[in-house]
Amino acid sequence: MKKIIRILISLCIVLSSIDVLAEGNVSVTVNGVLLDFDQPPIIENGRTLVPMRAIFEALGCTVEYWDGEEKTVFAEKGFDTISLVIGENTMLLNGETEITLDVPARIENSGTFIPLRAVSNALGANVEWNDADKAVIIESRQGAHKIEKKLITEKIENKFDFEANVYYPFIESNGNEFIDKINEEYESNAKVSIAEALDFYNECLEEEYSNDYEIPFTLDVDYNITMDRNGYISIVTTYATYTGGAHPNSTMDGRTFDLRDNKELTLREVFNEETFDLENAVAERIADKVAEYSDDEEHIRSVHDSAIEDIDNAGFYLTDNMVHVFYVPYQIASYAEGYLTADIYYDSEYINVNLSDYDWPELVYEIPGNRTTGFEWTLVQDSDKLDIELNYIEPETNLPGTGGVYELRVKGVRPGNANIRLEYKRDFEESPIETLEYSFYVENDLGVTLINKKQS
Structure with a gap:
């Protein structure tokens, strides 16, 4: 915080x-x-x-x-x-x-x-x-992406009721296949969560599961976006179920996506372990938290060691200024001890995640063209959302009549949809012999995604 x-x-x-x-x-x-x-x-x-x-x-x-x-x-x-x-x-x-x-x-x-x-x-x-x-x-601070909150519900009235409310994120992808894959996974996970809860509920019905009072069987799933900038999205999903007993059961998971390299990050990938002892850094912070409510040194040491042993199964998510590492109830300690957490603030000496304002690279497209014929590619429809350069690169050979390529460079300057059009024609002719139309989307952090390209 x-x-x-x-x-x-x-x-x-x-x-x-x-x-x-x-x-x-x-x-x-x-x-x-x-x-x-x-x-x-x-x-x-x-x-x-x-x-x-x-x-x-x-x-x-x-x-x-x-x-x-x-x-x-x-x-x-x-x-x-x-x-x-x-x-x-x-x-x-x-x-x-x-x-x-x-x-x-x-x-x-x-x-x-x-x-x-x-x-x-x-x-x-x-x-x-x-x-x-x-x-x-x-x-x-606004997130770089438009994220819609989707909901799947299921409700059954029976001997004891069943109700599930599962929220999951849908990230506007604008043609980004990696984001499309993320969306598919979250939607699939939401459906699986309800299906598994229903399976258990039906088993309980078959076994004539009962108590002295009617028990509402509930499943509640929600999420928070803790980071959405500079090419990273971090999503925390929380799960809470109640099937009778002394208390509801809860857990959560965190997932962090690197949109620069189109991959999901592991905790070890976030840190430079050549300069940072990740395992002990997490374990010591966890032990300090336990010591705040327990003076049992043997228990504190046990939790410390368990944190090291289970480091690859620890959850984590990114915020604006820290990596938040967590172990869910029962993972390394009793349920009563709740979520055990370790906050590690960013330091350029040992963090691999670059959260400074990211300068997204230009998109570069090569378009064949031959100036010796009198034809040239020209930009006839511009966009205030983009910084555009169109340059002709001469061929390396000196052979007469050899064509070169036009290099189209595109960089985001304002968020929103952007459409541009190029025409290939001679100056004295009204109609082009070829056109190129590009549709882009510029994110809030000025990353640019090509949505569509049309050639005619």
Whole structure:
């Protein structure tokens, strides 16, 4: 969660420049959208407070509940949680990290107002202050890909009920075969999860499985995208089942995909093990977590050793600033000890994953052509989403009449769909003898995918 701290200084500088203003004089935009508050922002001691629900939802956060008696608000975004208490000058992140607030949350005209700076900071947003327009401009990190949340459900009413809700991601591929394969796997896994749950449910029916009360048989599967930028996508899927007993069973898995090399990464591939002792780094962090609740040195050592032995079966996922390694319940310790985790922050000395802004390479296409005939390829339809170069390369031979090639170079500059058209003709003729049409898609991180090529 140290990513939550990184913008604090910039926000302090930005918002400290806001002097005490009348209510309503400050506008707030998030990702270019002007927020329409039911009550205007409040400026207190040079800090901006805004209505709670509007800013949380604009930043992609779900308001889970409002405890009126305790005057506490709890919100969630992915695996990040935020809780604030009205009138207190601290905000709690993920249940354990406290951030001091310059001004506390407050209630005004029956509305809950929270400090804009702290909340934006906690959700990893970039903030700028436009003094001329008296506007706070917030840019929340957007994923590089459009990802649709798909759902498969199954419900049976019987001696005891069965209900399954399985969510899975569908990544807009725009012709990328590797992403198509990822989508197929997640859809297949979703169907298999329900099929396996149904098989067990039917076995229970056949064996006249019963208790003193009716047991709802449930399966809930959901996912979070923890990384989607610079050519990497990290997806965490959580599974929860209840089939009777003292508690539900839960587990999760993490998968990380390298879209630069079109492959799924293993934990060992993320690190440079020539300069980093991965096994002991994970085991020591796990042991430290166990030592927080147990003083049994033999047990701590046992968990430490088990973490090393089972390192190749450990789950992991990437976030903006760390690799999060985890062992699921029962894997190396008892169920009661829950998920045992190790957070390893990025360091260029031992990390193989390059999370700096990635400069996607140009797409290069060679098109045969012969200038000696008077014909030339020309770009007749351009796109503002692309930086395009079209150059003629002379043949290496000096033989008269020999043709060369045109080199078409394409690089993304703005996200969106892009279509270009080339024509092969002589200057004095209106109609070309040949045309080429290319359709591209430029991702948010400016990676370019060829969707279609048409020659006529």
